[in-house]
Amino acid sequence: MKMVRSIERLGAWIIxxxxxxxxxxxFLFTAVFYxxxxxxxxRLAIRQxxxxxxxxxxxxxxxxxxxxxxxxxxxxxxxxxxxxxxxLGSVVALTLVxxxxxxxxxxxxxxxxxxxxxxxxxxxxxxxxxxxxxxMAINPVxxxxxxxxxxxxxxxxxxTGMFDSIxxxxxxxxxxxxxxxxxxxxxxxxxxxxxxxxxxxxxxKSIVFGIVVMWICCYKGYHAQRMATGVSRATTEAVVMxxxxxxxxxxxxxxVLL
Amino acid sequence: xxxxxxxxxxxxISISIRDLRRSFGHQEVLRGVNIDFxxxxxxTIVGPSxxxxxxFLKHLNTLLRPxxxxxxxxxxxxxSVSRGGLDAVREKFGMLFQAGALFDSMPVFDxxxxxxxxxxxxxxDEIASRVRExxxxxGLEGMDDKYPSELSGGMxxxxxxxxxxxxxxxxxxxxxxxxxxxxxxxxxxxALVRQTQQxxxxxxxxxxxxxxxxxEISDHVAFMHEGKIRVYGTVAEVTSAxxxxxxxxxxGKASGEESPAAAG
Numbered sequence: 001m002k003m004v005r006s007i008e009r010l011g012a013w014i015i016x017x018x019x020x021x022x023x024x025x026x027f028l029f030t031a032v033f034y035x036x037x038x039x040x041x042x043r044l045a046i047r048q049x050x051x052x053x054x055x056x057x058x059x060x061x062x063x064x065x066x067x068x069x070x071x072x073x074x075x076x077x078x079x080x081x082x083x084x085x086x087x088l089g090s091v092v093a094l095t096l097v098x099x100x101x102x103x104x105x106x107x108x109x110x111x112x113x114x115x116x117x118x119x120x121x122x123x124x125x126x127x128x129x130x131x132x133x134x135x136m137a138i139n140p141v142x143x144x145x146x147x148x149x150x151x152x153x154x155x156x157x158x159x160t161g162m163f164d165s166i167x168x169x170x171x172x173x174x175x176x177x178x179x180x181x182x183x184x185x186x187x188x189x190x191x192x193x194x195x196x197x198x199x200x201x202x203x204x205k206s207i208v209f210g211i212v213v214m215w216i217c218c219y220k221g222y223h224a225q226r227m228a229t230g231v232s233r234a235t236t237e238a239v240v241m242x243x244x245x246x247x248x249x250x251x252x253x254x255x256v257l258l
Numbered sequence: 259x260x261x262x263x264x265x266x267x268x269x270x271i272s273i274s275i276r277d278l279r280r281s282f283g284h285q286e287v288l289r290g291v292n293i294d295f296x297x298x299x300x301x302t303i304v305g306p307s308x309x310x311x312x313x314f315l316k317h318l319n320t321l322l323r324p325x326x327x328x329x330x331x332x333x334x335x336x337x338s339v340s341r342g343g344l345d346a347v348r349e350k351f352g353m354l355f356q357a358g359a360l361f362d363s364m365p366v367f368d369x370x371x372x373x374x375x376x377x378x379x380x381x382x383d384e385i386a387s388r389v390r391e392x393x394x395x396x397g398l399e400g401m402d403d404k405y406p407s408e409l410s411g412g413m414x415x416x417x418x419x420x421x422x423x424x425x426x427x428x429x430x431x432x433x434x435x436x437x438x439x440x441x442x443x444x445x446x447x448x449a450l451v452r453q454t455q456q457x458x459x460x461x462x463x464x465x466x467x468x469x470x471x472x473x474e475i476s477d478h479v480a481f482m483h484e485g486k487i488r489v490y491g492t493v494a495e496v497t498s499a500x501x502x503x504x505x506x507x508x509x510g511k512a513s514g515e516e517s518p519a520a521a522g
Contacts, residue, residue, distance in 0.1 A: 128359040135319050135353045136373050137345040143376075 027141070027222070028215050031149050034142035044147035052113040052148070052214075053155030057162060063108055064163035067100055068092060068170025075171070076179040085175075089186035090193040092171035093164075097194060097202045101164040103250050106209035109159060110242040114217035117148060118238035121221025122231035130222070145222065149214045156210030157203055164202065201257045208249055213242045269333065272297040272429060272461035278317060278327035287313045288324070289485035295429075296478065300455055300462040304469050305482035306507055311465045312433065314482065318463060319353050319431050320344055331429070349377070351429035352422030356437055358414040360406040360421070366393070367402035370420045377425070392420045395457070396450060412443040416450065423454060430455065432464045436471075444468065448475045469508055473497070481507065 071092045079085050121144060124130050133140040168190065176183045217238040224234035273295040280288040287310045295301045305311050316322040317329060320336055329336045336347050360369050371389045374380055380388070393399060396416040406414055415435060422430060435451060436444040452475040455462045466472040473479060479496045481489040481504045489501045496504070 124361075127357055127362075128355045129361055131321055132353070132355060132359040132361075134321060135348055135351075136377070137348040138376055 024219060027145070027219050028149075028211075030141050031145040031215075031218070034139065034146040035150050037142075041143070041147065044143070045150045048147045048151035049155055051116070052109065052151050053158060056109050056112050056155070056159060059108055059112055060105055060159045060163050061166050063104060064101070064166040065170040067104060067163075068096065068167030068172075069174045071095055071100075071167070072171035072174030072176075073179070076175045076181055079181075085181040086185035087189055088171070088175045088181045089168075089189035092175065093168050093190045093194050094198060096164045096167040096171075097198050099250075099254070101167065102160050102202050102205035102209060103246060105160045105163040106156065106206065106213060106246045107243055109156065110213045110217070110239055110246065114213050114242055115235050115239050117214075118217045118221035118224075118235045119231055121218060122224030122234040125222060125224045126226050126230055140222075145218045148218055149211065152210040152214035153207065156213075157206045160202060160206035201253075204257060205250065205253050208253060209246050212245050212249060216242045216245065270297050271295065272332060273318065273463065274328070274330040275318075276328040276330075278314070278324050278329065280313060280317065280322065280324045287485050288317070288327075291327070291482075291485070291487055293480055293487050293490060295461055295463050297461050298459050299477035300452065300464060300475055301478040301480065302464040302466055302472050302476040303480045303482055303487075304466055304472065304507070307467065309482045310485040311482050315431060315433050315463070315465045319351065320348060349425065350427055351431055352425065352427040354415070354418050354422045354430070354432040354435055356433045356435075358406070358418035360414060360418055362406045365403050365405050366398070366409070366417050369406070369417060370424055373421065373425050388424065389420075392424050393417075395423070395454060396420045411438050412447060415439070415447055419450065419454065423458070426458070427460070429461045429463065432462065432466075434466055434468070435464070436466070436468050441471075444471060448472065451475060470497075483507075 072088065075088050075091045076085060079088055079091065121130075124144070130140045130144070133143055172183070172186055175181045176186050220234045220238035220241070221231075224230040271294045275291055275293045278288050278291040279286070289310075291310075291314060293301075293303075303311050303314065313322065317324055320329075324337060327337070331347050332350055334343065334347055336344060339347065360366075361372065364372070367389055368375075370393060371385050374385045374388065378385075389402075390399075393401070396419050398413060398416045398420060401409065401413065401417070406417065409417065419435075430451075432451065436447050439447060448471065451462065451464070454460070455475075464472065464476070473493045476493055478491065479489075479493055480487045481496065481501070483503055489496050489499050489504045491499065
């Protein structure tokens with residue numbers, strides 16, 4: 001009897017998980033569907049572009065500069081042991097463009113804009129503002145989620161590009177100006193070794209991360225429980241899950257795109 | 259039931275509910291609700307917390323779908339219409355949420371204008387004049403640029419009422435409109451609801467636990483208990499109905515505690 005009950009419970013749990021996963025996937029499909037379906041509301045997407053993109057740019061520039069600087073420092077230190085300081089430019093650029101740029105930019109945007117988004121949608125859910133939209137015959141996914149996903153799709157690659165560029169400059173400043181690596185081979189190394197394929201790899205990654213972060217943060221906020229701890233829990237889960245999925249997808253994409 | 263579904267605009271019944279049932283898991287919250295909301299009248303549903311009245315209102319405003327039963331609004335059975343049909347029904351009513359549900363990212367003016375901006379093709383000037391007119395009707399002039407967080411609880415309710423009325427609906431639904439207000443503000447909001455209802459000839463469906471204060475503005479009262487309408491009639495009829503549970507509820511004794519299964 002006990003055994004039957006625990007199997008029953010396991011079955012219920014599995015059904016529950018599958019249902020949640022189904023809702024999760026359906027949520028993204030609905031949001032994407034409404035991006036392409038009229039009526040178009042560019043005003044909403046532009047507002048989100050500002051809060052996800054423009055408002056994150058200072059943070060991205062700051063983190064990007066320091067990442068490039070530390071790469072310049074570490075790279076010079078390591079390469080000089082093999083007397084190959086000339087390769088510093090290629091090392092910094094390839095590391096940033098292929099790997100660190102998309103990943104760190106995505107993690108920073110998830111922490112900054114994603115958390116705010118989950119909290120905002122969560123408190124809208126808690127105070128019945130999402131219900132109010134539905135009752136006014138306005139589709140809340142179309143009004144709230146689709147513009148955010150679209151804005152993420154546009155701003156993630158742009159912010160990643162900013163991150164990479166400032167990082168390469170940061171690497172130059174430290175590696176060449178401070179440590180004394182040869183400046184001409186820093187720039188030549190980049191132009192010779194950084195291929196279109198490397199840039200596309202970074203671009204694909206940033207697009208995927210953009211969708212993943214916006215999707216999770218919107219979903220978690222939108223489905224926040226209506227209690228005092230609901231919003232904080234949604235925010236925490238959004239950031240943790242985004243971060244985990246960024247790294248999982250990064251490995252997966254790297255292994256496919258390598 | 260057939261005449262309920264075929265009831266047209268001229269029908270004296272605005273909303274008709276037949277055998278509405280809804281469970282959450284093993285918990286049966288609505289156990290066969292039957293009630294009519296007469297056109298142009300205020301019908302108030304009262305009952306202890308957890309009796310199912312909030313869940314009931316969420317079915318009435320189409321946020322939830324029932325397991326079985328019929329909800330007929332102005333002749334349209336909302337339990338069987340398509341999504342597009344549902345949107346058409348949603349345009350017939352305005353809803354005042356318990357905490358107002360004003361969009362806190364927008365000032366009062368934009369909140370009230372929102373349904374017009376999003377759902378109509380009116381010009382800016384037309385929208386502005388209609389918003390001002392509606393804000394004046396709820397006694398909220400000169401607050402256009404204030405954000406909801408800068409308003410008192412009573413003012414938030416007024417702004418939310420203005421938003422609910424802006425599209426000139428024929429039905430107004432109100433979820434505990436006086437929760438969190440002091441007695442004098444409660445009276446003021448009640449008076450305002452009655453006044454706007456009469457001015458626009460609205461059918462009002464009101465959920466409240468504010469007894470007996472809410473009786474003053476009600477034409478009909480329904481007492482909900484354990485997911486069913488137990489007592490229904492005009493205010494005079496229900497107050498002389500001699501139903502033991504209703505009298506205990508009026509006297510302020512918690513009848514809900516006797517039946518923990520009926521929580522909702």
